[in-house]
Amino acid sequence: MESIVVLGGGLAAASVVSELRERGYTGALSLVSEETELPYERPPLSKGFLQGKEEPADFTVHDASWYASHDVALRLGVAAISIETAKRQVLLADGSALDYDQLVLATGSRASLGGGTPMPGYDLPGVHVLRTLADAKSLRAELAEGAQVAVVGSGWIGMEVAATARQRGARVTVYSPSEIPLAKVFGERLGNHLLELHQSNGVDVRTARVQGIEEVDGHLQVLSDAGSSRADLVLLAIGALPNLQLAETAGLQVDSGVVVDASLRSSDARILAVGDIAQAFNTALRRQLRVEHWDNAIRQGKLAAATLAGEEGSYDWLPYFFTDQFDLGMEYVGHGSPEDTTVVRGDMESGEFLMFWQDGLKITAAANINIWDANDTLRGLVGREIAADRLSDPAIELKDL
Incomplete structure (x- = not known):
């Protein structure tokens, strides 16, 4: 009987296995994730969870009993280290291997630490990134009322965390590389509206590039071209990088993501890619597109399941995302x-x-x-x-x- 292996622990991976079982697929089905948690949704990490309004159970896609009752083999807390396409096998960090007939890559993204060279001070205590539940737990534990929070970067994660931190009573400084946050996405009109929203709520938004972070007399010091300033905790929100290492070891065609067609198949017809890493051909926009959003993870997960089941389907929807700030x-x-x-x-x-x-x-x-x-x-x-x-x-x- 055919075996399908899904690599990833996020919403896209969970959507693939859910849809496969809902469609009546009865073959062997495995989900492998480097994280120890059950697959979960990530938007609450910078919103409800960080605010203390939601807990992991609220945004975990399925509980353990669902995977057991649907005969999905979970391999949590173990990383996939390479793909042997000739053998149709995934090698895992614990020394074991999984055979597959079809493979889905849903490996998501990791936080950027600053281009080719990590930002000096990125590994100091009190310096955080936000991509995983473990990251969010660590950040939430330090996000106390009255704390001085420095957010390096003014993209979605940075601005959402800035809003959350301010609502929790922290003093917040955002170091934005551009004068108008998010103007490169939306243009200046909406960018200015968001900037004014943050400023009216007491966020200090500075147009400055950060060179590094130091520890001085037991406190963090953010070093920027606008001078240095003290912080109790720092969030590096300077972008995300798709996790393409496995795709590269497998010899798949890779550009800014794993290049896949409108049905999400890669240059190896037995391997699909979904979610953050998928640079997929969008039939509505007539171009390759890589989208890092919640809605896309769900929809591509369902499309991948349809493709695996031999059904006709295509990536034909428009990108969608949402945000909550103040x-x-x-x-x-x-x-x-x-x-x-x-x-x-x-x-x-x-x-x-x-x-x-x-x-x-x-x-x-x-x-x-x-x-x-x-x-x-x-x-x-x-x-x-x-x-x-x-x-x-x-x-x-x-x-x-």
């Missing part, structure tokens, strides 16, 4: 560019509005900010050509655009 909740769908023209429907100062990104008349992306139940409608508008004055006119119902 009293701002946002959903975004599409694939816009910071050079796109932005159109706002509603009053940005009120905190409740819609935003569209346009290339000419074509809508490339849309977001709802504190306006709920709009995202499905926005998804249907992406890709259409609509005049900006109609998009911004609240007198015209979204469904009538």
